[in-house]
Amino acid sequence: MEEASEGDVIAARDVKTSTLIRRDHLVLEGMFIELIQQIYSDKANLRPGMRAWCGSNETINGLYITPAYEWDETSQERRPLIAVSIGDLDVNSRDISGLDRLIDANFEDSSEAFGRRVSSSVTFVHVGRTAGEVAQYCGTSYDILDAMALPIQRLLCLESFDVVKVTAPARRKQAPVEFHATVTAQFSFIETFWLKKEAPRLKQIIVDMGELADRRLAQVVR
């Protein structure tokens, strides 16, 4: 057996997931913003009188979609508006693996696979200048997200996606008067990633035992 060269060894800190991108807040926010933009780009999804997403051209008087807590100096009070907010990520290994979240191992190249279940929620905050306007947009989001929950789940590689709460329009500001209403969906997904250790590889031992000569009881590779 040839010895492994240094170039073959990958440092343990060089971790790559199976999808190459870890789904953290930034990535999840982007995913759901893209989703809600696509929903509101299609006029067939909208009730009469509703505005479509204004797209990248903010000079058009359309629906404005933004991530939560994004400081906006120029379009601060665009209405109607939908803000997308991702909740806390709960990360655990329940029902995925046995000990230490380990789900697979490759002794030949000294790498291990781990699985984590992540659950969180996404809230779409709809803001408008009348309670009726807000109720329209909130109702449309609820309608489409709830009806399309299964396709969305598959499209975004989620384990689950369900709308769990729709709040009633509530006033948030007196003058100029504004209302807001939210649609909240809970989702979960499983992430896997491989960790390749900088460690000596196992040696391959081939044992021939007569009539069992074709069996290899163990292998160690140097």
Place this chain on the structure above:
Amino acid sequence: MKSPILRFLVNPSYRGGFFFSWDLTPGVKLPDKWQAQVESSQTGIDDFVPRSPVLIQKRSYHDTPRPVFTKDQEEFFRVKITTTSGSYLSEVVSPFASVSHREFFLVRELMRKEQLAARILNGVTVHVYKASKQTDPCPVCLDPVTGRVLNPDCPTCSGTGTLRGYHGPYETTGSFSPRSVSKDYTEDGAGTDDLQQFQLRLIAQPLVDGGDILVDLMTKKRYAINSRANVAEVKRIPVVQAVDVVEVSPDDIGVYNIGVD
């Protein structure tokens, strides 16, 4: 022909509806079948709408059933007499108070001096657009069951829910306080709040209310009403009002289109 209407009286009765009566000038002979109609307004300046049916040769009218009122001091009445030779309007009367001859001139002088001080010192010309409350509901943007306004930028009602939308402008002179700015994230994370607040001092004609829009003709900025208080009154007649206003974002195309043809 001099005005055939000698006086016009309104007896307020919030329990049972107003009783309107008018006296004709002695010696004036009206053609046969003259018509009278009581009209009401929110400002006392214009925007008069019919309050009573057309009355043929009547001199009084009892406004029943009991009218629906808000607490706002925004009811002004007059009677219009129509003859074959023309129409005649009575003086405008408000039912929530009345003043003597001397007090009337006192109120007028107070308002004149208030306007003069604003013009000479730090006042600017302000246009008031009042949200109409007296007309039919908007046939375009209201939900047919709940009556909710679905489109705040409705071209018919401008988001007021009433057919006429806004009426005005009523020109006056007002003094703005220095600007107070509060810029921050909103509590729910949906966007940014840029609260630019002022206090504006105006004479109480017209009385402004929540939903009305004020336009500063110097800066062309528009303001929404947060709250209002009467600073000076004479026997319950408001003379000077102070209004807390917030600047409306230029993003709000609906508000900035009000009054623009």
